[in-house]
Amino acid sequence: MRIALNARILQAPRTGIGHYVAELSQALSCDAQLELDFFHGWGWSRQLPAAALPGYNKWTTLAKQVPGAYSLRRQLDQYRFTRGVSRHAADLYHEPSLWPLEFAGPMVMTLHDLTHVHYPQTQPRDRLAEIDRRVGPAVERARFILADSQFVANEIRQHYGVAAERIKVAPLGYAERFRPREAHALRACLAQFGLQPGGYLLCVGTLEPRKNLAQALRAHALLPEALRRRFPLLIAGMPGWRDANLAPELQKALASGAVRLLGYQPDEALAELLAGARMLLFPSLYEGFGLPVLEAMASGVPVLLTARTSLQEVAGPAGVYLEPGDDQGWCAAIQRLLGDQPEWQARRTVGLQRAQEFSWKRCASITASVYRQALE
Template sequence: MDVSPAIAMKVLFGADIVRYPLTGIGRYAYELGRRLPGAAGIERVRYLRGGSVLDGLPERPAIGRVQQNNAHLRRVVGSLPMFAEVYLRVEALAQKRALRDFNDYVFHGPNYYLPPHPGPCVATFHDLSMFSWPECHPAARVRRMQKELPKIMKRVQVLVTDSEFTRQEVAVYFNWPLRRIVVAPLAASSDYRPMDIIEVAPVLSRWELHFGRYSLFVSSLDPRKNIGMLLDVYERMPHALRLRMPLVVVGFEGWKSEDTIARLRAGERAGWARYLGFVDEASLPALYAGARVFLYPSRYEGFGLPVLEAMAAGTPVICSNAASLPEVAGVDGAVLIAVDDAEALYEALMRALEDDVWCAEARCRGLKRAAEFSWDKTVAATLIAYKLAGQ
């Protein structure tokens, strides 16, 4: 379905997720939200942040003490069900007042949630892990999402998903018609691109890393990311190779990650692992571009943006064939291994670390695949969802 430029739509875009740290969903909201005003067929875009309607999207967030304090406050409130419930009710009332005069706008909630909006609504569901992998989330978050999402399904006109896998999953779980679900794949920022040794040196030197001499994993460390198997595989490698090509892990500690952190720290003491924790967004492209290979054995993804970012950076990718990841990797953009197949991961990793010719070919294939994704395509698919919601 095409969206005609002659059809002028007004859009209200939820901007609460555009905040520090700008993780996957935050990046999606930021990239989409800032492109909507220039899209064909859009008459006006306004943004809901808290209880206020703004004329412009907040600037790309950077770290600051106030933002850190706010993030800490949100975590504390979220861990206390009674306070979280009160907070959500107060916020909903403020949003209801703010939106009462915007019933001619399509509201888009880019992070599941919908406020009390009188007009047509679109919501993006990135995955259903809170239903299919509840053990990978804090209990309070699971309770809230399992309570709120069925309510949202009663009020939303059209859903957006990042992948066909999630589209099918949502349709089955909620008994929702496929024709009312639009797939809008994500894209990598233009910051993710091949870089030479000189360009990445300032970032790599910060952690005493060497260009092309480390494997990389980027994600939170919750159980569905399957980093335990990755550590098992690394521990099997020849000792000299492990020391020459250490495993570098980037990301928040995640849920139930204590054992993983302990294993990483032991690997650090032995000289074959480096756990960097959270890394600022400005440094990530260089970390990707400087890696020998990117490893992502995840058991479940709604999209798998790190895989796309690695391909865009010209880094060979080895990932699982779980959920949406084959959609991102395409036919040959990455090496796909069966979920939980440690032997296949070991063999693929050894080839990546030892075969220069294979790596050069894998880089070319990944770059070609990554070029098929763009935020302009994401916007175009999203406009189809807006049009459907307004019908």
């Protein structure tokens, strides 16, 4: 069974969907009945792109400035894709993101979330126009739609009117690099940031409104000064839509030295930063899955998060759930986990147990089963 998999997302620095494509592909490669051919925009390969495309950031800047850039790029992609599909004789096409390309055979599509519906402002206008024009017809055309969580599956069914039997939930997994680590194994990585293992709080996510990082800033600012200095708040993630909205709170916190903005971190560095954190703060307002939550639990790190969208499906009994806007509640929960070692240890233990319920092997098994059903 030959699968044409669109891996174009890997031209960009890897975030959520990029990690999904990379990890799922690696897990699928263990299935002897599957042959994967990767389309990466400029051509095809039997191997995943190892790194982001040089100059990708220049392209995204240009695309926001040139009218019709996304439409033009799609036309070029379609031309190269069609030529490659014919040459490789693909049996099925898997689109792991929005707006699938045209394909004569059966197609499986992954919809990770409906951010484009709930937060359209997070997309450049040109790109959003393409999404609005193409996602609906693509959802109708797909034999099956994969969702990361039951929450997203329900949203797809309600928003697009898709029959429940056409939607399959394939929960994500975590990479092997996310694991508990001894303090001595972390010191080299953390030393460059002037940190000690267990001596900081961490947020992971793009700086954009739906991630609600301002919630973490406000809660941290309410901590007693001694705790703020002993446990600084680190934010690891790329700049995003309207990240300037965080500027007043962020600039004040940065000036005090209590908050540090790390920017995008490579895979291994992020895994070590997670393993060394005292806890993960994840105040996001909307998630289709919440991969950093799973990765933190797998690393032995307790998680504080909002009781919204898919996050309870992921963290289950391991999560400390708080309401958005409850600054005092977030602050109190942070203080409790900083000062109550037995509770911290209990949350850590339950999180490690919970993480074992998720794996890329399981995700790949469900995905391969969907491929086979689509070809029947």
